[in-house]
Amino acid sequence: MTELEDLEIQLLLEGVAQLYGYDFRNYALASLKRRIWNMVQSEGVKTVSGLQEKVLHDPLCLDRFLLAMTVNVTAMFRDPHFYQAFSAKVVPMLRTYPFIRIWHAGCSTGEEVYSMAILLHEAGLYDRCRIYATDMNAAVLSKAREGIYPLEKMQEYTGNYLKAGGTQAFSRYYTAAYERAIVRPWLREQITFSQHNLATDGSFNEFNVVLCRNVMIYFNKTLQEHVHRLLYASLTLFGVLGLGQAESLKFTPHEHDYAEVVQGQRLYRRMR
Amino acid sequence: MPYKLVVVGASLGGLHAVAALLGALSPDFPLPLAIVQHRHKESDETLRIVLQRSSGLAVCEVEDKQPISPGTACLAPPDYHLLVEQGTYALSTDEPEMYARPSIDVLFESAADAYGPNVIGVILTGASADGARGLATIKAAGGLTVVQDPATAECDVMPRAALDAGVADHVMPIPEIAALLTRLGTVVPKVGV
Structure with missing residues (x-):
């Protein structure tokens, strides 16, 4: 001003x-x-x-x-269409790998990490997966690790889950106690939560899938470019990058190194 | 004052109102338009398609960091706040304001912050008080404020709330708003002394 x-x-x-x-x-x-x-x-x-x-x-x-x-607005199976597209187009590629490494960058309080775990479980792939869920903020990360959410949210999340193509009773995935829904421990088994700052920390592994949804919208162009380089360097060849509903690779440094997996669903495959 | 950006807020009844406004602007209208229309968070592309059908301007849903381009009408995507930075649009999923995401106040206040006196703010029909505070911010920054005549609005709550803020430069029906924007948009800035 x-x-x-x-x-x-x-x-x-x-x-x-x-x-x-x-x-x-x-x-x-x-x-x-x-x-x-x-x-x-x-x-x-x-x-x-x-x-x-x-x-x-x-x-x-x-x-x-x-x-x-930081903005920590999130929900289980947020944007159900994204998960639908992921099941339809990315899961078949993942089936060809003996072991699958996934990085969820900017995981906030964990709802979307557990959503991905549920999706992979229902695809029969979860045993072969390891999800690295990171956030810069220790406080939200400890909430993510706990996996305890308000019970009243479960109605909305069940709706999202069904729209996303979920095939089970969603209540299988949590225990209800004291107005809380606690994520089943076995869902947490393949997830490693740790602190990582996209602005200051480097790449720490090679992944088959990197999810970074509604995180870079809070960065300016300079930092966005830095993070795009970091994510590109963290993906294997033919690995898949998932962005938020209103984000795209347009005008980013690696725009031409990816191919869109599903039109309009913000899933991109590293082609070189 | 050469204006550089028009921001528009609409809620209940906005589909017809925004379509009428865009339809009344000529395809070579030179200013960028940023539009917040309240809608359900899981809305699909219908709004953009309907508006495109009634307008000669290009109508799009904003992608993050999209450049602000002349003669383009840009809609806030569902469930995101739309903000204005110097030269680009930005999005956020910060908490809803007055139960709304996208919020008209968020758009208007960020536009006033980035473009000061070069902004025109327009409040159309709606059943909410969203936009009144943002319009006052535009006025305070030296911009121009326009409110749809409540008598001509499908729902007069939002225009009345904007008028109650006491900062409207113009109160008029949509065809006249379009004529005013056309006139202001085509003013050629003075060059030299």
């Missing part, structure tokens, strides 16, 4: 990056600004500089900052 506001935001992000190593400097500015101002209000300070002082001096405030700056 004003030059002063932009300067304050720049200083805040610089401070957090230098002191704590969390780098938000290349996040998409418009939505980040809204989240910063929301936090200025919720912390009861008046200015972005006020927030900066609090975050830099109080590590507990940093935890709140990390949660406030």
Whole structure:
């Protein structure tokens, strides 16, 4: 809005990056600004500089900052059509592999990781899979690891599951207790949760599938390009990249190295 | 003031209203249009197709970081907020605002932030108060504010809420809004002294 506001935001992000190593400097500015101002209000300070002082001096405030700056909106079988397309077009390719490595980058609280585990289980492939689920935020990652969700959400998730092509009773996959749904332990067995920051950490393996959905929309062009290079380097030849519903490879550095697997479903296959 | 961007918000009744607005603009209308129409999160491409049928402008659903191009009408995709940055659109799945994602306020406030006085904000029919705050932000940044005449709206709640904010420069039916946009869009910026 004003030059002063932009300067304050720049200083805040610089401070957090230098002191704590969390780098938000290349996040998409418009939505980040809204989240910063929301936090200025919720912390009861008046200015972005006020927030900066609090975050830099109080590590507990940093935890709140990390949660406030990242978007952790997710659901089981979010965008059911994506899972349908994945079952129809990607699963047959995966059947040809003896062992399947999947990276779910930016897994948030884990709902979409367990959705993929369920899909692979129903395809009869789960025993051959290892899912690496990563997020930069330790707090959401520990929720993902627990796999405990509000019971009232299960109705919506069951609907999504059926639309996604689920063939079982969805209630097989969780135990209900104290208004909570707890994911069955065997669903967690092939999942490794760990902290990884797309802005600052490198590639750590080669994968047959990389899912990074609705994560890069929060990054600016520079960081998006960096992450696209990282994901490309982490995929095997003919590996599949899954993006969010409104994301595409257009104008990205590896646009021409992938082929669309299903038109309109944001699944891309690395061709070279 | 040479305008650079038109942002439009519509809710209940918006299908007809937005179609009428786009249909009344000539295919060579030079400004980019960004549109938030409230709709169900699992909507398919129907809205884009219907609007395209009634308009000579190119109508698209925004993909993340899509450049803001002249003469193109861009819709917020279902279940995403649409935001404006310098030169590009951006998307987010931040929490709904006033129960809406996409939210008109989010679009309007980000447009005012990125384009200041070069924005025209238009509020059409709807059964929500979304957009009133965003319109006030556009006005405060020096932009131009237009509200559909509530008497001509399929649902007058949203235009009335926008009028209650007390920041409307123009209150008019859709054909006149189209005429106003056409006039403002074709103003050639003065060059030199």
